[in-house]
Amino acid sequence: MNSEEVKKMPFPLKNIVCTGIMLLFISVIVSSAQHKRPSKNKSTVATKTAIAKRDSSKERKANGEAKQRSLEVRRRAEELRRKLIEEKRRREELIRQARARQMAFERGLFESTIDNIKNDQTEGEDLEIRRAAISALGNHAGTIVVMETQTGKVLTIVNQDWAVRNSFKPCSTIKLVTAIAGLNEGIIQRSGEIAYQPFRLDLTDALAFSNNTFFQKVGVRLGIEKFVSYAKMLGLGEKTGINLPDESPGKLPYSEHNPRVYSHGDAVEVTAIQLAVMVSAIANDGKIIVPQIPRFTSQKASFREIFKRGISLPSYTFQGVLPGMIGAVNYGTAKTSGASYLNVAGKTGSCIGQGSWLGLFVSVAPVVNPQYTVVVITRGHRERGKVAALIAGKVYQALEKRLNQNRNYHLAKDNSQQISVPKPKVDERISILIDGGDNEEIDDIISTKNLRKKTSQTVDDLLQDQVVDGGKASTDKKMVDERKSTNDKKNKIIEKNSQDKPQNGIFKPIIIEPKKKQDTSEEQKPKVLTRPRIVKTVTNTRIL
Known part of the structure; x- marks a missing residue:
C-alpha cells in the first residue's frame, strides 16, 4: 500500500491505517530496544564479576601474605623464646656449676683447715687458749696466731701450716707499713695530714676506715724502693725464725709500680706469723722479736725472749698509727670485734687473693704496754676483715681474765705513753665517696643497713652539717655508737626479778597493762579501764 492508495481511502479507514502503522513502528522500536538491553546487562554483570574476582584474588593474596607474615612473626617469636629459654638454662647451668665449684672449693678449704689443725704440733702451747681459738674459728677456714707481744712466746697457732708455711696477700694490713714509712719520711705530718696535699681524711680516720686513696697518694710519693725497705725493716720478706719447720719468707715487690701495692698489698705475700711479728714491733716501739713455742722444760719454766733487732725510727712513727688502729676497733672496719672495752x-684487711676472698685482722691488747698479739686470716667466699675481727674478738674474750689480772701492772709499767681513744672527725660515708666505691671493705665500714652508696652525692654535700675548725670537723649529733667499757657495764647491771626468769623452759605470757584514760574537761568522768590483752605467749622454749 502506497501513499496514493492511502489518500484515496475514506477518512476513518485512513486513520485506522495510520494508527496501525504507528503502532507497528513503535513495536519495532520497542522490540529493538528489548533486544539491545540484555546484551548491555550481560556486559555489566561480566564486568562486575571480573572485578569481584580480581578483588577477591587480591584479598586472598593479601590475606595469604598477612597470614604468612603472621606465621613468620610467630615463628621468629617462638625461635626467640626458645633461644631465651636456652640462654636462661645455660646461665642457670653455669651458675649451678660455679656454685658447685665454689662449694667444692670451700669444702676443700675447710677440710684442709681441719686436717692441718689435727696435724698441729701442740706441745708447749697453752691448751686453754688453743681450745678458745679453735672454738672462735668455728666453721671458717683459716688460721689464728696468739702470741705474747713483748716476749714472742707463742701461746697457740691454730693451723700451723697456713700460719707458717703458706703466704697470703696482706690486703689492707699493708697500710700499716705505708703509714709508718710516710710518717718517717715526712710525707705524713705528725698531725696526720698529708704534707702539702690537702685531703679530707687524716691518718687516724684513713686507717680506721681503711681508705685506699689516702695510702695510694702517700705510697706514690714514697716510691717502691723505700716502701720495700720499710717492709723489710718491719720483718716482712724474711723468715721470722720460729721453731717450726719449712717457714715461708713471703715475697716483696721489688719492681712493682702499681699504686695498689701501698693500699691493697698487690704483689706482696706475707705469713700470719710475720704479721704477728710486725704488729708486735709497732706496739713495742720498734722491737723485733723471734716468735718461739716453748718446747723444752726449761723454756716452759722460764721463758726468755729472743731479741732479733731494733728498728731505729722515732717513737712517733709507731705511736702515730696506734690511734688509727684503736679507731678501727671502736668505730671503723673492726668494730665487729666487740673488743674495744679491752x-x-x-x-683489718679484705681482698681477693689465692683464688678466694681473704679476711685479715692484726691486733694487740692492751694498747699501752701490750700483752697479747692476735692475728687471724680466713679464706672463703664470705670472708672479710670484719669476720676476722669478730673471730679475734672471741679470742680476746677468752683472754679477758688474764688481761684484767695484769692490767694494773702494765699501766703502771710505763706512764710516759699516753694514747687517747680517738673519735671520728668525718662521717664514714666520706671515706667511701673518696674511694669512689672502689673499696673492698665498704661492707665493713657501713654501720647501718639503710646506708647505700650515692654516686650523685659529693663529699661537700656530706659536710654541709659539719663545722670545720682548724682542720677538725665537729657535729651536733653522734655519728657512731661507741661501745661501753667493762667498768661501765658492771656499774649498770640490770638485775632481773626471779619471777621474770623462765622456769622449766616456759616463759610466762607477756601482758601489757593499758594506761588509764584521762579526761581534761572540767567535769571529771569515771575512769574506765579496758581489759588487759595478751600480746605474746611463748611455750616450750628451749633456753640456750
Missing part, C-alpha cells in the same frame, strides 16, 4: 688496737 683496749684492743687492730687493722
